[in-house]
Amino acid sequence: MQMPEEKEAVPEKDDEELESEKLPFANAQVVRAMRKGLSPDKMIKSEVKKAMNLFLEKICIDIAKRMDKFPYAMIDKYMFDAAIEPYEKIYKVQEEKKRIIKHLEAIKADCDRLIRDVNETFGEKE
Numbered sequence: 844m845q846m847p848e849e850k851e852a853v854p855e856k857d858d859e860e861l862e863s864e865k866l867p868f869a870n871a872q873v874v875r876a877m878r879k880g881l882s883p884d885k886m887i888k889s890e891v892k893k894a895m896n897l898f899l900e901k902i903c904i905d906i907a908k909r910m911d912k913f914p915y916a917m918i919d920k921y922m923f924d925a926a927i928e929p930y931e932k933i934y935k936v937q938e939e940k941k942r943i944i945k946h947l948e949a950i951k952a953d954c955d956r957l958i959r960d961v962n963e964t965f966g967e968k969e
Contacts, residue, residue, distance in 0.1 A: 866893060867900035902930070 866873075873896045877887060909926035910918050 866896040868896050
């Protein structure tokens with residue numbers, strides 16, 4: 844019987860190697876921020892750390908471009924708030940979605956209850 848070929852393990856990069864790759868932000872800071880949203884028992888692969896770092900750079904550049912559209916030489920908090928508005932709206936939309944789903948589930952339960960009441964009133968079984 845022939846053994847299946849084992850894939851050669853790709854060595855996992857450690858944090859020092861990631862730092863030497865000249866990522867846009869200090870990798871330790873990015874990982875520390877990620878840890879705030881993850882369970883303590885979760886491990887983060889180096890490719891995820893790097894991808895998050897690069898993603899944050901894209902977000903930062905996008906926000907900077909939005910602020911750059913203002914005709915003023917000095918960027919202030921109002922401009923920053925206006926530039927991050929699309930990102931802030933994402934959270935509001937997610938909360939609204941949850942609220943709507945709960946409301947629709949309540950309507951569905953009411954409809955099911957009304958159907959049962961009508962069927963019982965007119966002697967029909969489900």
